[in-house]
Amino acid sequence: MSVTELTTSGPTTTAHVVGRVEEIPPGEGRTFVAGGTQVAVFRLRDGSLHATQAACPHAGGPLADGQTDVDVLVCPLHLYAYRWADGASTSGAPPIRLFPVREVDGDLVVEVQPVEV
């Protein structure tokens, strides 16, 4: 997949176009790479977009394969749930990282901190 560097929206993050909105079916998530960082991007049924780290902090489960609702994301391996609002776990796991994500003309734009290579 092609990763195009767009604009930098701040001193510490870089915005990346990771794919098209229609690549994510409603209510599901897909994993992308944004500037060397794996991110899981979700499109909820209400149209909202969310981006998180791709692996569950509990046991490395693929979060993009999880189930979602308007409040939380549930990891498929052991059903730990994480809030969209702040990334906190509702069941005692460490929190997940959230990334700003938005749609620009059908493109998915995710902002991540640049990875030192």
Added chain:
Amino acid sequence: MGGRDRGMTTVLGGRLDGLTTVHVDDELDTHDRLVVVGNGMAGARLVEEVLERGGDSFRITVFGDEPHGNYNRIMLSPVLAGEEHEDDIVLNSHEWYADNGVTLRAGTRVERIDTAAKQVHADDGTVTPYDHLVLATGSYSFIPPMKGVRDDAGELLPGVYGFRTIDETRAMLDAVGRCRRAVVMGGGLLGLEAARALQGHGLQVELVHAAPYLMNVQLDPEAGAILKRSVESLGIAVHLDVFATEVLGGDRVTGVGLADGRQLEADLLVVAAGVRPNSDLAVRSGLEVQRGIVVDDQLRTEDPDVYAIGECAQHRGEVYGLVAPAWEHAKVLADVLTGADPDAEYHGSRTATKLKVAGVDVAVMGVNTPERDEDEFLVISEPRRGVHLSVVIRDDVLVGATLLGDTRKVAFLTQAFDRGAPLPEERIRLLVDLSDGAEEVGVAEMPADSQVCNCNGVSKGDICGAVAGGCGSVGEVMDRTRAGKGCGSCKSLVKQIVEWAADGELTEDPAASWYVPGIPLPKPELVRAIREHELRSVSAVFALLAPDGKDDAKSKMGLTSLLRMIWGAEYAQENDAKFINDRVHGNIQRDGTFSVVPQMKGGVTTPAQLRRIADVAEKYEVPMVKVTGGQRIDLLGVRKEDLPAMWADLGMPSGYAYGKSFRTVKTCVGSDFCRFGLDDSTQLGIDLETRFQGIESPAKIKMAVVGCPRNCAEAYVKDVGVVAVGNGRWEVYVGGAAGASVRKGDLLATVDSPEAVTTLAGRFLQYYRENANWLERTYDFVPRIGLETIRAVLLEDSEGIVADLDAGLQRSVDAYTDPWGQDGKQPATPGQFRPALPLIPLPKVPVR
């Protein structure tokens, strides 16, 4: 007894020499004078209870017949047996009385009460005035009339002992070294304990009991007979239904003469033939005495300032010989006297007691036999093992239980007895744990660190901690601790622990009756609403039935299953409402890869199939190929993106080894090859799997068919198990399990053709699909509904729904499509098989 002094004159719980207590001049003290006659379990407890309620307003005097402080009379048996030192059974020493400003007149007997002048006269000539008087005189060993039991002075013949006080215990301990043979009179609790203790000192012991069976007050004849065998097996001879009429020996006991003429040799005789309330003092003082001193619900005698508690009191016709009622008396009376609760009343005790008598565990509560025609009475008697268990149930409430030889269920029974807790529908569960995953020990007795939820490593202590921390319902505790959120097999135990820890403070968890957490409806109402509004997609269900129309991630999978069950092919598919396993038709593994299990009906395969599987495994570099427990072949560690191509290369349908659905039918080799096979189990297994393939259900469904009762394919422990029994007949078992729980299935029916098996299995499957809660396995479902009900519904059509069940199942059978064949050709959603992880190289899990 170590080097500690056990002289006959030692005062138990005595005070150091030289200590005195300064008393304020009585005339200057205006506090009420509380006088307690009796310093035993009841009297001393009353003083404690009064002090606890800030009883500084009383000047308290306690008279004790014995010279000792207050000691634990229940523990005299262990002291006699040498298991406890007498110092360790002291409850309140003389020091304690002094420290608390209580005057202890130990070794002083009260002879008379002048109720008019409100004074007690003691045997040392003193007169003590009172404002409130409490009689706690207890009881004494009853010595039945026997020739020669007393000497000329009226004292017990040397070598004859009662078993009631520390002094009697000390005297016996002093004598055992010089004695060889002991006779114990009385086969009640105390007699049995004395016999066991004396035997432990090397004496040859015989026990004489006037009633036809041991412990006749607590046990029924059958239990008594079993106890006799256990006692005899310890080497104690037991003589029943016979009186001792004579004590032999001139100045010292040499034997006992029985009513039937036999003579038993003995140099030590213990008389434990029951106790009688010490009521002489009350009689002499003109108070009403029947069997005991008569008191009202505030423990008051007919004199408004005189009370009686403990074993000497008779309340509503009952005289209790146990410590628990005595302590309840003390509590109520302390409330009344101190004004902590002037209206406190005592309404009798439900006595439950658990003890070890002569090495045998015994627990008794309430009545021991049915008393009314409608009483339910359940008895389990295993004489060879020394076990006898019984319960008496009246109007669905436990009114009595007797446990002999096995008291594992005492915690639950005591709760049920004390609080009238609901009883299991299958009464036998009151007495034994059926091995179906129900908990094995009473939760009260579990140590705090014992692990309850093995999946998430949650201990009993963690659960109790969550309750203490404010979780008010089972659901909240499960959310907080994650207990029960793994395989779910511990849920019922978690629930019991939460209920026990909350001790009745539990709020009813409304969500407990809902089918899924996100829709506030039980399953029948939910199904009705879905049908009525023709809701065919999960999002439509949320929009109409969820609070504020909000979706809920943890409810989606259950709703998908339910909609597919209701609508069959007319269900509107939404992939996001499915669990990942159902989206990609494989079971997700710990590293995010999947397992591929092709269908292999009845566990039967062909060389061509095996060759294809081998080729595919090599082509896709499958890290592990394994034969499953369900008689299939599992290709493990498959990348998500490889799934469609693999399915195409395999050319075999999905085995549904991932879904909450019908999985597989295990079979044995049946009658074609097996020399024992009674019928063609293999073909029936293949037919069942063909019919039920892919059918979703509240939880997974595993079946097996075996060709004879040797059960090689384990049909007895399947959700549906079929066993050929010859002559074309088949037994159909339901509700079996051999996973996190192990349970033998219940025999639903024996039918006479493979077609009848298929019909009945389908009917059961549909009944389960329509009525089970989400994730409720058949091994929980069948006991919950009850086998009798299921039989009535499925075999006799008691609810007139059999035709609907058959039609409902047929709709699902008709809706079957192989998900691999379908999605393999045309993905259901964009990127259905796109890798979720890793997109950049990560450490790999080791390959075997």
